[in-house]
Amino acid sequence: MNPYIANTPSDVEAMLATIGLKSMEDLFADIRPEHRPKSFDLPEGLSEFEVVAHVRGLAEKNASGLTLFIGGGCYDHYIPAAVKALIARGEFYTAYTPYQPECSQGTLQALYEFQSAICTLTGMEVANASLYDGGTALFEAVMMAMRINGRKKIIMDGGVSPIYRKILTTYTSNLDIEFQETPVEHGHSSREQINKLLDDQTAAVILQNPNFFGAVDDHSDIIRQAQQQGALVIASVYPVSLGLLKTPGEMNADIVTGEGQSLGLPLNFGGPYLGFMATKKKFIRKMPGRIVGETVDAQGRRCYVNTLQAREQHIRREKATSNICTNVSLCAVQALMFMSLLGKEGLKDLARVNLDKAEFARQTLEKVDGVTVKRSSPTFNEFTVMLTHDASQVAEAMIPHGFAAGFPLGRYYPGMEKYMIIAVTEKRTKQEILRYAQCLGQVLKEMK
Amino acid sequence: MELIFEKSVKGRRGYRPPSSGVPVSGKLEKKFCRAQDASLPEVSELDFVRHFMKLSQRNFSIDANFYPLGSCTMKYNPKFTESLASEAGFADLHPLLPQLGQGEHLVQGALQVLYEMESLLCAITGMDHFTMQPLAGAHGELTGVMMIAAYHKAKGNKKKYIIVPDSAHGTNPATAAIAGYETISVPSDKDGDMDLRILKEKLSKDVAGLMITCPNTHGVFNPDIGKIAKMVHDVDGLMYYDGANLNAVLGRCRPGDLGFDVMHVNLHKTFTTPHGGGGPGSGPVGVNEKLSQFLPISRVVKRKDGALALDYGYPDSIGYIAPFYGNFALILRAYAYIRLLGKQGLIATSDHAVLNANYIMKKLKERYDLPFDRICMHESVFSASRQADRGVHAIDIAKFLIDKGMHPPTVYFPLTVKEAIMIEPTETESRETMDDFVAAMIEADDLSKSKPDSFHDFPQTMPISRPDEVRAARELNTNYFTARPEAA
Numbered sequence: 001m002n003p004y005i006a007n008t009p010s011d012v013e014a015m016l017a018t019i020g021l022k023s024m025e026d027l028f029a030d031i032r033p034e035h036r037p038k039s040f041d042l043p044e045g046l047s048e049f050e051v052v053a054h055v056r057g058l059a060e061k062n063a064s065g066l067t068l069f070i071g072g073g074c075y076d077h078y079i080p081a082a083v084k085a086l087i088a089r090g091e092f093y094t095a096y097t098p099y100q101p102e103c104s105q106g107t108l109q110a111l112y113e114f115q116s117a118i119c120t121l122t123g124m125e126v127a128n129a130s131l132y133d134g135g136t137a138l139f140e141a142v143m144m145a146m147r148i149n150g151r152k153k154i155i156m157d158g159g160v161s162p163i164y165r166k167i168l169t170t171y172t173s174n175l176d177i178e179f180q181e182t183p184v185e186h187g188h189s190s191r192e193q194i195n196k197l198l199d200d201q202t203a204a205v206i207l208q209n210p211n212f213f214g215a216v217d218d219h220s221d222i223i224r225q226a227q228q229q230g231a232l233v234i235a236s237v238y239p240v241s242l243g244l245l246k247t248p249g250e251m252n253a254d255i256v257t258g259e260g261q262s263l264g265l266p267l268n269f270g271g272p273y274l275g276f277m278a279t280k281k282k283f284i285r286k287m288p289g290r291i292v293g294e295t296v297d298a299q300g301r302r303c304y305v306n307t308l309q310a311r312e313q314h315i316r317r318e319k320a321t322s323n324i325c326t327n328v329s330l331c332a333v334q335a336l337m338f339m340s341l342l343g344k345e346g347l348k349d350l351a352r353v354n355l356d357k358a359e360f361a362r363q364t365l366e367k368v369d370g371v372t373v374k375r376s377s378p379t380f381n382e383f384t385v386m387l388t389h390d391a392s393q394v395a396e397a398m399i400p401h402g403f404a405a406g407f408p409l410g411r412y413y414p415g416m417e418k419y420m421i422i423a424v425t426e427k428r429t430k431q432e433i434l435r436y437a438q439c440l441g442q443v444l445k446e447m448k
Numbered sequence: 449m450e451l452i453f454e455k456s457v458k459g460r461r462g463y464r465p466p467s468s469g470v471p472v473s474g475k476l477e478k479k480f481c482r483a484q485d486a487s488l489p490e491v492s493e494l495d496f497v498r499h500f501m502k503l504s505q506r507n508f509s510i511d512a513n514f515y516p517l518g519s520c521t522m523k524y525n526p527k528f529t530e531s532l533a534s535e536a537g538f539a540d541l542h543p544l545l546p547q548l549g550q551g552e553h554l555v556q557g558a559l560q561v562l563y564e565m566e567s568l569l570c571a572i573t574g575m576d577h578f579t580m581q582p583l584a585g586a587h588g589e590l591t592g593v594m595m596i597a598a599y600h601k602a603k604g605n606k607k608k609y610i611i612v613p614d615s616a617h618g619t620n621p622a623t624a625a626i627a628g629y630e631t632i633s634v635p636s637d638k639d640g641d642m643d644l645r646i647l648k649e650k651l652s653k654d655v656a657g658l659m660i661t662c663p664n665t666h667g668v669f670n671p672d673i674g675k676i677a678k679m680v681h682d683v684d685g686l687m688y689y690d691g692a693n694l695n696a697v698l699g700r701c702r703p704g705d706l707g708f709d710v711m712h713v714n715l716h717k718t719f720t721t722p723h724g725g726g727g728p729g730s731g732p733v734g735v736n737e738k739l740s741q742f743l744p745i746s747r748v749v750k751r752k753d754g755a756l757a758l759d760y761g762y763p764d765s766i767g768y769i770a771p772f773y774g775n776f777a778l779i780l781r782a783y784a785y786i787r788l789l790g791k792q793g794l795i796a797t798s799d800h801a802v803l804n805a806n807y808i809m810k811k812l813k814e815r816y817d818l819p820f821d822r823i824c825m826h827e828s829v830f831s832a833s834r835q836a837d838r839g840v841h842a843i844d845i846a847k848f849l850i851d852k853g854m855h856p857p858t859v860y861f862p863l864t865v866k867e868a869i870m871i872e873p874t875e876t877e878s879r880e881t882m883d884d885f886v887a888a889m890i891e892a893d894d895l896s897k898s899k900p901d902s903f904h905d906f907p908q909t910m911p912i913s914r915p916d917e918v919r920a921a922r923e924l925n926t927n928y929f930t931a932r933p934e935a936a
Contacts, residue, residue, distance in 0.1 A: 001792045002789055002793035002800075002875070004523070004524050005800045007800055007803065007875075007878070007879065015806075015807045015879065016803070018807060018810055019803075019807060019810045020810070021823075024799045024802075024803065026823075027799070028669075028697075028700050029823060030671050030823065031671075031700055032674070035673065035701050035705065036700070036701060036705075037574065037701060037702045037705055038705050040571065040572075040791060041791075042571050042572065042794065044790045044791060045787075045791070046787055047788070048526075048528050051528070051787050052528060052532060054787065055532050055561075055784055056532075056535070056537070058557035058558075058561060061556040062537055062541050062556065062557040063545070063553075063555070064538075064540045066542075066545070066554070068542055070542055070544050070548070072544050074544065076540075078465075082497060086504070088534075089501070090509055090512070091505065091507045091512065092504050092507065092509075092724070093509075093722040093723075094509040094510035094511045094525050094722050095509040095510075095723065095725040096515065096520055096522060096726065096855075097725065097726035097727075100850060101915050102850055102910040102913065102914065103907070104507055105449075105503075105910075106505065106507035107726070109449065109503055109506070110503050112451075112928070113451055113453070113928070116927045117486075119927045119929055119930070120486045120488065120929050121486045125927060125930050126930075127926070127927065129726075132583040132770070133583065133771060134771070136583065136587070163768065164771070166768040167768045167769065170744070170767035170768050170769055174594065174627060175628055216476065218479050218480055243486070244476065244481055245476075245480060245481060246479070246483075250482060266534070266539040266777070268538070268776050269538060269542075269543050270543030270771065270773050270774070271543075271728070271774060271776050272728030272775040272777060272778060273771075281930070284924065290726065292926065293921070293924060293925055294925040295915050295917065296919065297912040297913045297914060297916070298914055299913055301911075301912055303915045304915075307917070307920040307926070308921055308924075313586070314617075314619075314861070315618070316622070317618045317622055318621035318625040318630075318631050319625070322622070322626070323586045323590060323622035323626050325585065325618070325619050326716065326723075327728075328724070328728040329725040329727050329728075330722075330724025330727065331724075331727075337496070340462070340491065340499070341462040341491075341493065341496050343488045343489055343490045344456075344486060344487065344489070344490050345461055346462065346463050346464065346465060347486060347488055349464070349465050352473075353465050353468045357468060357469075359473065359474035360468075360472045363472055378475075378476055378480060392548070395549050395551070396549025396551070398548075399549075399551070404548060404554075405548065407544055407547065408547065408549075411547060429469060430469050433470070
């Protein structure tokens with residue numbers, strides 16, 4: 001019935017006797033007859049063997065064997081076995097939020113190491129111990145910026161993920177916030193348009209690097225302009241790219257957020273992922289989410305605790321910096337493991353291989369009839385192509401060839417139905433790229 | 449213990465990415481590149497394994513320790529759901545595959561998990577529809593309260609307040625504030641239930657809704673919950689059920705039948721997805737028909753030909769609340785758990801959770817003050833005020849328990865009870881484990897009489913003793929590299 005219950009019938013009898021009740025039913029006397037379920041229509045239970053077989057049957061209904069050239073914020077990177085082995089330790093995954101530091105130093109130290117790793121990766125001074133995902137982290141950053149400067153206008157660059165932009169719209173619909181969107185011009189943030197909108201009411205400018213179309217930029221000039229107006233700059237980043245790219249810290253961004261899935265987390269059909277946030281030290285008290293700090297114990301030994309908890313909902317209630325409670329600690333620890341195992345050289349190499357393979361794919365696809373590779377800006381491992389046909393239909397036609405061809409832009413960008421974003425990670429081989437190009441050419445020819 | 453950064457040796461490597469294998473190399477101008485490499489550690493794979501193995505050993509966990517943390521439902525996390533979730537077929541599935549033309553046919557198995565899970569949760573809770581998207585309990589609350597706001601906006605109602613009981617989780621008032629509402633707190637009566645007289649005073653046409661756990665954080669079930677729902681509905685307010693305590697009532701009552709309009713379920717509590725040291729969680733939200741048009745998009749629908757699809761065509765929807773379809777890998781674990789337990793297994797879950805909680809309560813009530821002396825549900829709330837008079841506080845008892853190899857109960861919550869000790873054993877613990885816990889609690893009480901001063905030294909068996917939390921906040925060191933600039 002329920003194999004995870006230890007009580008035997010004689011335990012139940014003895015326990016009820018201890019409590020002084022006759023039956024299980026007596027335990028629920030406060031639930032009046034009129035409050036009882038109208039129905040409880042659930043299937044009968046199954047054995048573990050049967051559930052496993054059933055779920056594997058469902059898994060087989062998914063096309064998980066496709067070769068992925070699709071990114072769009074979630075990337076098909078390899079996860080080393082050592083990361084998978086260590087994150088599967090029950091001591092990590094069956095622990096709760098570290099409210100009792102003496103028996104939670106494993107989680108707490110790992111989160112301190114995670115914060116430090118995020119800081120060195122992004123070039124920032126402080127980071128929190130995680131938020132849900134890259135999209136909701138961006139919303140938290142917007143709220144944080146408004147808490148810092150008390151302004152209400154947000155300029156959002158067109159290069160920010162359209163999915164994240166939709167999330168922001170939802171959360172702010174009941175709040176007194178004005179969003180202004182600026183277009184992307186030749187693949188890059190429009191300096192002119194952003195400057196036009198910037199004024200002394202601008203709370204923050206949101207930028208993404210590489211942007212959604214894959215373009216790499218140096219936003220230092222925009223950031224300088226924004227800060228001259230007293231606005232903050234929020235930078236959304238792709239962490240693996242920071243193995244090579246100029247950091248938001250070097251550009252002097254004020255708040256950095258990002259999706260950490262690329263740091264060793266499975267694609268998992270969208271979650272759980274890892275939202276992270278980093279900022280300047282002077283803003284730490286305005287930052288949402290848990291923060292782990294170093295201290296010493298009564299014997300002077302170094303140790304770690306949740307700190308600055310007076311920002312959080314369990315202390316501050318309606319005046320908290322966020323309503324977040326459960327975050328994604330385990331995903332943060334997994335990302336830390338990934339960053340630690342790859343290390344300084346490994347992450348740089350990983351970024352370099354992504355860059356090289358994507359460049360090879362760009363050059364290969366340039367020679368394919370019906371494909372125009374956008375060359376107006378440098379890219380990392382993702383780039384935009386224009387096709388002679390509807391990208392969504394092309395992507396569909398590539399499936400029988402075994403490819404998830406890319407992200408068709410039409411749904412989010414009316415008028416860009418022929419455009420597609422292609423991602424090439426270290427997992428794509430030269431042979432796969434060549435075959436992909438060949439199939440794409442064939443598909444486009446057949447559509448003529 | 450050393451930090452991973454302190455184990456770093458220049459030139460050491462734990463993993464090599466594949467070599468490029470392509471005849472070209474990408475070029476980036478210097479202005480686009482970082483000036484210095486990130487100071488990530490340089491360790492061998494064995495260094496790495498030992499470091500994280502040792503870190504793991506510095507944690508208490510359900511797998512190794514009794515963990516009666518009230519309000520958190522730390523039940524055993526079955527191993528088979530872990531292995532299922534990490535198998536290819538789901539773990540390797542890219543969330544944007546449905547966007548490849550009619551790409552939903554690529555993810556029919558995953559959509560079936562979501563679709564079936566929605567209907568299982570509807571059957572369990574009595575709600576009419578579910579969205580699986582919210583990424584944690586508090587995220588579910590925010591989704592729910594945004595739907596409440598959308599409902600009032602559509603009706604042209606001008607509402608300002610959300611009512612919460614004083615015993616509520618901190619997330620309730622924090623959520624209401626982020627959604628643009630002010631909160632009104634209603635105190636509890638002497639039995640631990642919401643004070644109906646004061647609720648009546650506070651209710652007005654300006655009230656958008658009421659958020660409540662049931663059973664509440666005092667561990668008791670309010671027999672008048674139906675009356676409360678009627679009072680709130682009479683001012684056109686909506687009832688929000690915080691599902692944090694759902695583990696108490698599976699098969700015994702359903703929020704939908706009690707008059708709740710919207711609720712969230714914590715899959716990481718009742719449906720045993722692991723807590724992971726503080727997440728990830730999953731907080732699906734259920735609504736009745738009043739609110740269904742406002743549910744977030746996308747929604748999983750069954751087409752005429754029986755295929756499942758993602759539908760974005762709901763003009764009244766509050767919109768996107770998460771990038772994709774929720775924390776899928778957790779939803780999958782919870783789905784497998786519910787299918788294994790089935791109807792009778794779920795009913796037994798709550799029966800034994802409540803039995804275990806009452807067993808502990810009965811055995812401890814001679815020794816510890818029990819502010820609400822009545823049958824409890826899945827948890828009981830004691831006060832250590834008697835021990836505090838001897839100089840031994842709830843926190844001291846908590847540290848004593850750590851030395852017994854047990855994770856302490858929740859302390860100092862709910863805020864309504866002085867020196868609160870909130871004990872939730874869950875259904876998966878054995879009588880022997882609970883007896884050991886009771887014995888430890890009694891020993892603590894004895895010691896509070898004989899040697900109250902000895903508590904200041906607990907715990908003694910952990911890698912560290914009590915940390916200096918004031919120093920942590922005052923000297924703020926949250927980043928190894930800024931604390932030790934020479935390391936960067």
